[in-house]
Amino acid sequence: MHGKQVYGALTIMILTIYAIRVTPLLIFRKEIKNRWIRSFLYYVPYVTLAVMTFPAILGATSSVWSGMIALVVGILAALISGDLFTVAICACVAVFLSEMIIL
Amino acid sequence: MNGRLFRRGLRDGVPIALGYMAVAFTLGIAAENIGMDALQSFYMSFGMLASAGEYAAILLIGSAAGVLEIIVTTFIINLRYFLMSCSLSQKIKKDVPIWKRMLLAWFVTDELFGISSAVEGDLDPVYTYGAAIVAVAGWCAGTVLGVVAGDILPPSLSSAMGVSLYGMFLAIIIPPAGKSRFMAGLIVTAMAASFLFTRMPVLSEIPEGFRIIILTVLIAGAAAFIKPIEEEA
Structure with missing residues (x-):
């Protein structure tokens, strides 16, 4: 072109x-009145983000293992802190450190 | 009052921008490979704000596709945003003027949708705008950098930055799962189904965009049937 x-x-x-x-x-x-549609739309973000996260996170880094570590660290950080910024940075650091060790 | 919300948006936009830089960087390299220049790539990223959508765009331009093919492919690959906008239409504050809704629509990406859904109560789009300014800057800067300097980012760094987006997704879906067994079951089900869809014969041939839509409609639909949300009095 x-x-x-x-x-x-x-x-x-x-x-x-x-x-x-x-x-x-x-x-x-x-506002949509129908209770099923309202419930459906309420659940949409959680299901969509879950589907997009797994198994894609395993292929997002240089190795499946560092992806796995990012998943575990991300889940733990989310349970402990729940803050977006903190969890994201924890996952990044976990990948960076683990790839330094295993690659 | 709005200033505080806007600043919170700016802050939450930072991890998005980090992840976006890494992803857009590879996008810029792909664009450069088919002969797109920095300005064209910038226009694409600024206007579309979509990862898979932009990969498709590059493929379409590279293969000199016709208008109909361009429209149909773009439509199919990006259809999941329709679902996200439906969800946001009920989350957004009721008195928000139309132009603010139209501005919000531009920012319905996976990540900005995710954090906008995660705010407590109704959504004031000012929060999304704050995050979008930072995120879009990262997205566009990453694309242009990928075009003009595809080899400056060491792979170890881009690998670590790219995972930032998934970290955010986890920050959104895991806390509710920690509080409610139903939500935990819902998220495990969604992840397991997604895994099956990528591994099973036939099912694995379904393109990613469709897989996301099919699974969201089925699983969120079933959840709404099994456990409808409480009605406000």
Whole structure:
């Protein structure tokens, strides 16, 4: 593709992805009354994030083992502190240190 | 009052930015490989804010895909954001004006959605905006760096930075699981099902975007049936 075509293609993609994201926020402006739908939407973030985390975390680092260590350290840190920033940094440090040792 | 929330957002945006830098960096390298320049890559990352979505974008541009193929592929790969926006539409404060909802929509990424869902009570999008400023800066900087200097980041560092995103996901889903057996069961079920879907024949051929949608609809749907949330009085 040439320069202009690349920008054209990117603009189409940017508009498509924005349409996906904005539509529900514009349509559902009132509280949904249906109890099942409300419950479903309440559970969505937890299930989605769980599905995205495992097993992907095992393949996110240089070795399956450091990924495993990140998972265990992340779970422990989340149970102890629960703070986003702390848990994320703990997982990073765990990977960095464990890869220094095993690789 | 809003300033405090905004600053909390900025802080929570830092680990996201760290992880984003590492991920976007590899994205920038991929973009460079098919001949995209720094400005094009910046435009892509700034406008799309999507990891798998941008990999697909690079593939589509690299293969000189047609308009219909571009729209359909982008739509399918990024459909999970629809579900996330549905969830946020009920989480967001009721009196938030439309333009603020439209701004929020731009920031519905896996991670910003995650932390926005995790705030207690209704969501004031000011918190998300704070986190988004930091996260988007990291995402765009990472992409551009990947294009212009693909070899400066040592693998050990990018490996450690990349896991930051999963650490955040754990920080969101694990504390409720520690407090409630049902939530613990729900999260273990979701992870086990996700594992099965990546290992089983046939099922493992389902693209990641669809796997996330299918499992979320099935498992969150079943959970809503088994244990509907308490109605507020």
